[in-house]
Amino acid sequence: MPAVRPSLPHSRALHVCALLVCALAAPAFAAEPAAPAPPPLAAFFDNAVFSAAELSPNGKFLAVRFSSDNKRDRLIVIDLASNATTVVAQFDDRDVNTFQWVNNERLVLDSTDKRIGLGDMVHGPGLFAVNRDGSNFRQLVHLTWAAFKQRSVTRITLPPDHYLVRQTGAQASDEVYLTNPKRDGVRENGDIKYVNLIRLNTVTGRAETVARPGPALSWLLDHKGQPRLCVTLENNLETIWYLDPSSNEWRTLASFDRYAGGKDAFTPLAFGPDGTLYVTSNAGKDKLALHTFDLASKRISAEPLVSLTDYDFKGQLVTSGEKLLGARYLSDAQATVWFDSKMKTLQASIDAALPSTVNLITPAARPDSPWVLVQSYSDQQPEYYALYNIQTGKFTGVGSTRERIVPDQMATQELVRLTARDGLALPAWLTLPHPAGPGKGQRKNLPMVVLVHGGPYLRGSEWGWSAEGQFLASRGYAVLQPEFRGSTGFGDKHYKAGWKQWGLKMQDDIADATRWAIAQGIADPKRICIAGASYGGYATLMGLVNDPALYKCGINWAGVTDIKLLYTGHWSATSDASSAYLKYGAPTLIGDPDKDAAQLRATSPLLQAARITQPLLMAYGGADRRVPLYHGQKFYDAVKAGNPEVEWVVYQEEGHGWSLPKNRIDFWGRVEKFLGRHIGTP
Known part of the structure; x- marks a missing residue:
C-alpha cells in the first residue's frame, strides 16, 4: 500500500473555544487579536x-x-x-x-x-x-x-x-x-x-x-x-x-x-x-x-x-x-x-x-x-x-489542552533535511519566531537555540505544538532540533549509524546542523546556544568541548556527564537502568566499559570539564534515578574551578525532568534570563 501523507497546514491555525465546564457547546473559531506581549x-x-x-x-x-x-x-x-x-x-x-x-x-x-x-x-x-x-x-x-x-x-x-x-x-x-x-x-x-x-x-x-x-x-x-x-x-x-x-x-x-x-x-x-x-x-x-x-x-x-x-x-x-x-x-x-x-x-x-x-x-x-x-x-x-x-x-x-495559548501568536515549524559531513541525510526540526513577536518580523540572522533530544535512541520530535520550542520562539529565538544519527523513526541505517557514536559522529551531526542554519542565514553565528536534557545534556557539554567557537553558551538539565558512570554508579544513588540492559544493550549501543574504555574516556565531559569556559546553566533532580544527581554534582565541582559563569540549580523533589509547574516555570524563567544575557542581544 503506498504511503499516505497528511496534508500539513501552513495557514493560520484554528482558534478554538475555551473548555466547557458543565455542558458542551459549539467551538468559537474566530481568531483573537495578537497580544502585545509574549505569553507568560x-x-x-x-x-x-x-x-x-x-x-x-x-x-x-x-x-x-x-x-x-x-x-x-x-x-x-x-x-x-x-x-x-x-x-x-x-x-x-x-x-x-x-x-x-x-x-x-x-x-x-x-x-x-x-x-x-x-x-x-x-x-x-x-x-x-x-x-x-x-x-x-x-x-x-x-x-x-x-x-x-x-x-x-x-x-x-x-x-x-x-x-x-x-x-x-x-x-x-x-x-x-x-x-x-x-x-x-x-x-x-x-x-x-x-x-x-x-x-x-x-x-x-x-x-x-x-x-x-x-x-x-x-x-x-x-x-x-x-x-x-x-x-x-x-x-x-x-x-x-x-x-x-x-x-x-x-x-x-x-x-x-x-x-x-x-x-x-x-x-x-x-x-x-x-x-x-x-x-x-x-x-x-x-x-x-x-x-x-x-x-x-x-x-x-x-x-x-x-x-x-x-x-x-x-x-x-x-x-x-x-x-x-x-x-x-x-x-x-x-x-x-x-x-x-x-x-x-x-x-x-x-x-x-x-x-x-x-x-x-x-x-x-x-x-x-x-x-x-x-x-x-x-x-x-x-x-x-x-x-x-x-x-x-x-x-x-x-x-x-492549552487554553491560554493563542495560535495566531505562535511560531511555525517545519522539517528540513540536510546532509552530514560523511553524506548521511539528517532530518531536523526548525521553529522560527512569529513575525509579530520579538525581533519585529526578523526571520534571518536570529539568535538560535540548538535543542538536542534525549534518549538518544528514540525520535526527538514531530510536527506539532510543543511547549519548549514554542516558548523559546516566543522570546525571539530560532529553534533547531536535529534528528542526529541514532535517532529512531528514520530507518535502520540512520539508527545503527549512531551505535557507539556518543561524542563522535552523533556530535558531528549536531554541529553540521548548526552550521547549516548559519549557512542558510537563519542563525547569527555569534548568538547560538546548545541545550538539552538527559542525552541532550551530555551532547550540550560535548558540544561546548568539541566546538567551542560554534556555541556561545550551553544549557544542560538532567544530563549524563560521564558514560562510565552509567555502568559503575555511585554509593549515594542507584540508576534505574536494568542489569540486562547494562550487560547486553548498552555495550552494543553506547560502548563497552572495558573494550571501549579509551573511547569512553575521550568522550567524557567530566574528564574534559576544564575545557569548558562558555557560560553554562545546569539543573538536576534530586530524586532522579535515570541520571542520578551525582552526574551533575561531579561535573559542577569539576567545571566551576575554571569557569566563573556556571549557574547550578537542584530541584530536590524532582526526578528525570520537572513534573511540578512551579519548577518548570522556575527553570524556564532561568533559561529565559540566561539566554537574554548571553545571546539575546546583537
Missing part, C-alpha cells in the same frame, strides 16, 4: 485544565479529565443526548490520572498527585472503579503497602504493585487486566524478573493470575480482550509466545536478540477483529512497516500493509465493532490511512471543515454510534478535542 511562562508550562477525553463503547457518553479553580483533576461523564454532566470520581488529596471505560456502564481509573515531585511520592497509583452515574465506587488496588496490610478482610483489594493495562478488548464485561511486575529484591525497585498478568473483576474485586510461558516481559490481548501473546526475556534473548485457542497451550512464534534485532525480528502490534496478528518489522529492509504475521507458518507477510517512504511505521490499528477501519501512524505528523470507504469520506469532510489542522478521528467501539471524537492540532495549535456528529455534520467543542 505559565501559559506554556502550567498543568492543563483539560487533559483527556474518551467515548464510551456505545458512543453515548463522554468521559473527561478536567480541573477548575486550582482544584484536583476529576473524572466527569457527559451524557451526549442530554448534555447532563456527572462528576463520578474526585479525591481531596490526589488527582485522577489514567482512565478507561470497562463497559458502557463502568469505568476504571488510577491516580497521581500533581502537587508533589517524584522524590516526595509515598503512594502508588492505586486503582478504582465506578459506574458512569457515580455509583458503586470501590477501590481495587491500594495506594501503599501499609494500607494494604491493614485492609479489611471483608473488602478484596490488591497490593500497590498492580497497574492497569491500557488494552480495552471487547469492553463487554466487568473485567480488566492488570500487570504485576516481580522484582529481584536486590535493590529498591530492582530488576524485573517477570511480569504477571492479572484478570480483575471491577465489581467483585476478584482477581486471577494468567499462566505465563516463561519470564514474561509484556503481554498482548486479542480483540475480544483475551490474553493471546506473551513476550519473554532471558538475558538478551526475546521470545514471542502465542496462546493457541485450539489447544489453549502456549507455543513459540519467534526468538531473537532484543537489542541487536535481525532480519526476522518483529514487534507485535495488535490483533485484528478476525484474529489476524499485526506486527511491525523492517523484513530485511531499511524502514519498519506494518505487516501481518501468519500464525501457522510463523512468517511475516512478504508485502507490507502500510509502508512509508521516509519513516519507520509507528502507530496503532483503528477498529469499530468487528471491522478493521484503518491504521494511525506517524510520518512528519500524525495521520490515518483508512481501509474503510466511509471513514475515508468522513476524514475528507472533517478535513474540509478544519483545513488548518491535522485531524485524528477516533470512532466509538460500537459502529452504530453517531459520534466520533476528533483530536485536532497544528504547529501553532495545541491539541484540541471536539465531538463530530456523523448524522448532523455538526461539531461540539470539548476542550483545549
